Amino acid sequence: MDMKFLEIFNGKKIAISSRWLDAMIASYPNDNSGFLMNQKDRFANPVGYTFTTGIEGIIEVLVKGEDFSESVSFLEDIIKVRAIQDFTPAKAMAFVFQLKTIVREELGKEIRQNQIYDGLLDFESKIDDLALTAFDIYVKYREQIYELRTDELKRMTFSLLKKANLMSEIPDQEVEHKDQK
């Protein structure tokens, strides 16, 4: 990664994180009281906390120019929340792309002055990779919602099947295994 770009990025990371968080919170237009943004207790406001720590975590990884895979767990935490909040897939995921806009806007002047467009392009393709990963994560959790329903049904009926001698000799784990095939 372009060192100059990273240096500039690093200098502005606080502003970038905070704008990214703003953008994310803006997808909750009805939160008029500003609760998601302002309540800092991590237990009283788990959504805000997950977003803040997630965003900071992802930015830290990007600033270091490291492989973005380091940031996947933060991405995962955020998407898990967005996956159950009534968003369309596009709306749930928009925040990843918003980072591009924010970085371009925040760093535009320095990038022009220093002629480091390549650095910006490099960075943006990282975000594209991040977005692809984000889609995989999103789909994984959406699918899990449906799996939870079937798992629940299994827990409810397993003892009945066992009782009816339909499964008596087969240990629990094996049954789960079979069902997964």
Add this chain to the structure above:
Amino acid sequence: MAPKVKLPKPEELAKIEFKTPATDWMDTPVEFKPGTFCWGSKEKDLLTLGLPNPRQWSPADEDWKVPEGWETTILEGMAERLSKYRSFKIFMDICVRCGACADKCHFYIATGDPKNMPVLRAELIRSVYKKYFTKSGKFLGRLAGARELDMDVLKEWWSYFFQCTECRRCSVFCPYGIDQAEVTIIGRELLNLVGLNIDWISGPVANCYMKGNHLGLEPHAIAGNIESMVDDIEDITGIRVNPTFNRKGAEILFVTPSGDLLGEPGIQTCMGYLMLFHELGLDYTWSTYASEGGNFGFFTSNDMAKRLNYKIYAEAKRLGVKYIIGGECGHMWRVLNQYMDTWHGPADFLEVPVSPITGTVFENAKSTKMIHISEFTADLIKHNKLNLDPTRNDHLKVTFHDSCNPSRGMGLLDEPREIIKAVCNNFYEMPENTIREKTFCCGAGSGLNASENMEQRMRGGFPRANAVKYVQEKHGVNMLANICAVDRAHFPALMDYWNPGVGVTGVTELLANALVMKGEKERTTNLRFEDLPGKGGNE
């Protein structure tokens, strides 16, 4: 040549306004998206119960097939309840909109949707109250926060009163003690007047009315399920426990939610009861008629709750027992502790519960004559009456979820903790503002633990799961203990989504695993047939 498309310039792109405009809550109609609501009640169940407007309908349909003149039915229903329940009238009148409750509801915390703020949830009904029952609302209308009752309002009620788990967390923070759960209860009663309940409530209520329990288990199925648990207990401990059913003259009647009779990990909790009572030589009986401690009627209407509750005292009387012990359940205890005595008490034909083992008199149950299994067990432990080997639970790092009703509803805070500490060596509390009176709801109480609303359940349970995550990361917690059948049904899914690796258990299951029974063989597995720590592979 292809026409030239005008592309926005980068600066224009950069100025994208992320914020979509907010609308006033009164102008924001409800949308019904799959995964976020429960199915509507079925025709056959409403017929069985003699409830109004039985028909097939779906909340996703435009037409909910409510009867002609439904507005009058609802408004008359409101008038009746305003005069009957002083609390309802007061809650409608005294809220000062201080906002103290606003961010205390798990559904609001997880969604940021203002209609899930307790204060606004109450406002959904208060705005209608103002329009039809106050002078200012009649004349000033919307200026005074009043609005007409129309179909959109009715749908909004249905959506948001079935997005409140009646957990009462908000009431803990309200300086006036306004209890949104009570407002929701009334809201649901009103909805029921025009046939608007959810299937997950009216189905179990109909079952309970016909068969005595929510699952619709008939007497032979109850006895059969318990017999198969008895077989499992014998395999694990070498001891054959011998429960009795409908036995006249027993000293104690035991009543538990039917969720303990079917499905994991409820059945392991039930095995725990069987083992504990056997070890004590308790003179007790099960009933296949009063076979449900829970009461989904409570999520329908006061009358329905009363109707379903009746069988408990009736059966106690028929069998001639002295008092009643109840199993691990949440809302069951709110009903037993706060309503049963008013509806069907005083139970003069019963005696004040006295533990036959320790002699402790349970003065707190002087009137209802029914005690909670955790009080009974904690008392045994306090008097050193049980032989316990907590190392059998050494592979577990346990945290405890206070179910809303036993904790906030009846103050049962320390007893389950005393039991856990006596039977487990590794116990870790979740953070202070998420437990005891301030506990976060599981997210699926008050009949909302259906499966079609899984997404909604994952939301509602997020604040609870988030606190579990903290102790999971900090202490390696891998087991979430509780004293509620709905918790046991709902938490496994919640944990799988938010905190994979955390299991779910009833407190009595933990106890039974640690309980050294007289004459037992050396145990190699726990009640789930998993190897005990240090005993694996020895078989």
